[in-house]
Amino acid sequence: MTGTENPTVLVVDDEPDLTDLYAEQISGRYEVRTAYSAAEAIERLDEEVAVVLLDRRMPERSSEVVLETINEEYPGCRVAIVTAVTPDFDILDMQFDDYVVKPVTGEELRNTVERVLTRSDYQDLVREYFTLISKYAALQTHKSQSELDSSAEFARLEERIEERRRELDSLMAEFEPEDFRLLCRDLT
DSSP: TTSSSOOOOEOOOOOOOHHHHHHHHTTTEEEEEEEESSSHHHHHTTTTTEEEEEEEEESSSSSHHHHHHHHOTTTTOOOOOOOOOOOOOGGSSSSSSSEEESSOHHHHHHHHHHHHHHHHHHHHHHHHHHOOOOOHHHHEEEEEEEHHHHHHHHHHHHHHHHHHHHHHHHTTOOOOHHHHHHHHHHHO
């Protein structure tokens, strides 16, 4: 989902003017879809949606239904709650990646999308890195040093590990302290 040139962002809010404004503020950088209700949001979701900017309070169906659908059916999709509702302890039971309180500027929206995409990229890289490290450790345990030294495949594995380590270092430089806390939550 992430890593594409223009990730798809779904903007969901029951106020059409605000939804359209948010869509306009982030278009150009992202492929943007809009939905003006929870039901429409669920219809517009698919594997291409990388991030959802989701209003917390909407009439008819709750945004929590949208959030539940995303978490169950599209686990790779990231969600930022964009709402006028001041956070309370009830958010502890909700699975989302960021919480932004309105009013919000276009720059804040773009930064929010970038932040959750960076976290997602980092999470994918961490998983890949640990998979490579596990393979490396298994081969180290069960092969002789001469077998390892003469293996082109093992040499490529070492190169891939080093490449992923450099990518992780680069992404980590972009992180804020809160990003680390959320990443640890997502990895568990």
